[in-house]
Amino acid sequence: MNENKTNINWYPGHMLKTKKQIIEDLKLIDIIIEILDARAPIASQNPEIKDITASKKKIIVLNKSDLANEVETKKWIEHFKMKEIKAIAVDANSGKGVKETLKQVQDIMKEEIEKASNKGRVNKNIRIMVCGIPNVGKSSFINRMINRKSAEVGNRPGVTKQKQWVRISNNIELLDTPGVLWPKFENEDIALKLAYIGTIKDELIDKTNIAYNLLKYLEKNNKKELFERYKLTDEEINSIIPKENETLLIMNLIANKRGAIISGGEIDYEKVSAIILNDFRTGKIGKITLEKVNNG
Ligand SMILES: Nc1nc2c(ncn2[C@@H]2O[C@H](COP(=O)(O)OP(=O)(O)OP(=O)(O)O)[C@@H](O)[C@H]2O)c(=O)[nH]1
Ligand SMILES: [Mg+2]
Incomplete structure (x- = not known):
């Protein structure tokens, strides 16, 4: 990813x-x-x-x-x-x-x-x-x-x-007035946050990449809310070996739980990404502020 x-x-x-x-x-x-x-x-x-x-x-x-x-x-x-x-x-x-x-x-x-x-x-x-x-x-x-x-x-x-x-x-x-952005974002972090909150048209973003980065962020900063939403447990995650990439593992678990599976058993990354982004944007994962005063 x-x-x-x-x-x-x-x-x-x-x-x-x-x-x-x-x-x-x-x-x-x-x-x-x-x-x-x-x-x-x-x-x-x-x-x-x-x-x-x-x-x-x-x-x-x-x-x-x-x-x-x-x-x-x-x-x-x-x-x-x-x-x-x-x-x-x-x-x-x-x-x-x-x-x-x-x-x-x-x-x-x-x-x-x-x-x-x-x-x-x-x-x-x-x-x-x-x-x-x-x-x-x-x-x-x-x-x-x-x-x-x-x-x-x-x-x-x-x-x-x-x-x-x-x-x-x-x-x-x-x-x-119509919404306006500016020509050059200061850094990738700003671009990602704007994508998470739904500022940038979905057609213009790589949904899977954005959802993956959002999961990574949530895993680090809002693990409790993330795990509660998708009924994930540490035991469940620890039981899966080999564990090369925990964020990807979480994404796969969510896909399984939500039926984001293509016939043949493969993960439907487009679908699971849309679920994660939509859940975040509508507050279903929790009331989550992405930027804190002073440590933005
Ligand atoms: N949860 C929540 N949703 C909101 C709130 N305000 C607006 N929305 C939703 O956000 C979406 C965008 O709202 P708009 O009012 O069209 O936003 P806008 O800033 O005029 O957007 P553009 O005209 O595209 O620049 C809609 O789905 C609204 O229902 C709010 O305070 N809380
Ligand atoms: Mg408007």
């Missing part, structure tokens, strides 16, 4: 176009809501977007917090607070944290609204841009904000193709 070689071409031309569009639209924007994935707040922050939006007021939404470790999410919120950035844990599926985000927007904008009102502009519009990498839940978050399904949502990256304005109240408008 090929470790740490993903060779992903994740940066199609439309992302560059979106980036340019975001720069253009920033002139209209009062405040940014940058959506990160609570399971990987470093890997899921696009450094280009971070730079482009540096001069704007900003709130960070740690979305999919239902899939992350609660203690770690609290630490991340503290981490951002020390940098004087307001971060809020959100679950855009259930709506948890969405009202708090709206309240924060109003608090942050209060002074400007008062200033405008003193100048006679009583109904100053607040324009919010919602941005983030693909599949973090931007459109889901917007739908929750406005309490209806206005933006298209899907369990794959690249669902939103064009920016879209939606009004949430008589003086607040939101701009939904």
Whole structure:
């Protein structure tokens, strides 16, 4: 199995176009809501977007917090607070944290609204841009904000193709944007984390390689959750000899338990990889945060 070689071409031309569009639209924007994935707040922050939006007021939404470790999410919120950035844990599926985000927007904008009102502009519009990498839940978050399904949502990256304005109240408008990545990931570790959480289109990744690397990660960092999910035991693993590659062995055991077997008894690696990735992405292996504050 090929470790740490993903060779992903994740940066199609439309992302560059979106980036340019975001720069253009920033002139209209009062405040940014940058959506990160609570399971990987470093890997899921696009450094280009971070730079482009540096001069704007900003709130960070740690979305999919239902899939992350609660203690770690609290630490991340503290981490951002020390940098004087307001971060809020959100679950855009259930709506948890969405009202708090709206309240924060109003608090942050209060002074400007008062200033405008003193100048006679009583109904100053607040324009919010919602941005983030693909599949973090931007459109889901917007739908929750406005309490209806206005933006298209899907369990794959690249669902939103064009920016879209939606009004949430008589003086607040939101701009939904397509997910953008950046041309060169800093290292393979970032690429892998982004693949684990479903940022990169499945057609572009070698699923088996990604699932194998994820298993290796979980075996090291979340062994208890991994073993519980697939009813694996140390005895079972130790009983198998020869043991050249424990991660591969675990993958084979999961395949057997889940019937990922091709006729003839061979392991169906495509199928078992899809099972593992899907279980991880939907939280079935546990609430797992891939990046910890300080030791990322
Ligand atoms: N568990 C969980 N799933 C979520 C949450 N928010 C969104 N999702 C799911 O994540 C997937 C992507 O959601 P979208 O709202 O389409 O994401 P997006 O950021 O708009 O994606 P693009 O438009 O492709 O960039 C969908 O399957 C959502 O149901 C959340 O807080 N928790
Ligand atoms: Mg979208």
